[in-house]
Amino acid sequence: MVVMTKSDTLSRLAFRPMQMADVDAIMAIEPTIFPYPWSRGNFTDSLNSGYSCWVTEHDGKIMGYAVLMMVLDEAHILNISIAKPYQGQGFGRDLLMHMIDIARQRNALNMFLEVRPSNQSAIGLYESIGFNEMAIRRNYYPAANGREDAVLMGLAL
Template sequence: MSVSYRAVESLDREVRLLRDQDLPDVLEIERTGYSFPWTESVFRDCFRPDYRFWGVFVVGELAGYAVVAYMADDAHLLNICISGRNRRSGLARHLLRHLVREAATDGMVQVLLEVRVSNQAAAELYLTEGFADIGRRPGYYPSSSGREDARVLSLKVSGTGD
């Protein structure tokens, strides 16, 4: 099933591509959001033509980000994180819809992602946005007890940009 997304409008929210000067705020959100955060060098590598590095801002302040790699006609969501004080505010859904819409506009056929099997809240968000389970990656994520499996989810996008 192909899903079409329309813009989620809000006067106090803005999504834009991130710049180098946004990295300190990205790193702060990453470090507080994950037990095994990405490094600054990993984020610096995301400023490439085949990546989209989006930030969602609330009243001019970075509240979250998403990293998407474009590979052939697939958009692979590699990382999405919302700051602690902005969680459960709809910003993750807002950012997810934006990146899906942009992937469709850019001619991508599907959006793929992995999510920890233990992260029920994130999985629920993706499933309510039309993503479907397509597989599992054993031992994909580091965890305090070794490794944790990932669910692989996919969403077909229209590619029409509407």
């Protein structure tokens, strides 16, 4: 794990819109985080569809990314990820707060996301920000033993 303090990174942590040129770096991170990662096509389709796609960088290196889809006054986080070496240091919270700010700028009233029930660290983060469990989506995610449910979470903006 790469340990950085907030004071070390605040001056160098940057958010910027994702570009097609970033997909190679993202594809190097995605399979190290998820057992069933997004494909290159998922990211390129998101960019081509005009979704709000962002990366966070430290010293010019992508350390995280997020994809936000807007539908009317609802924001839906489709993917939010921090590279393993940077997890557990608050960068996921920073990226999520940035995405919440983007959704508010676009006049969203609510934000939604799905998360695996087995991803307790992510659920803890979402709950600490104010997301609440709204429903269970049965057999939503692929899993080693077939399918895994998803917890649908929502946040009033």
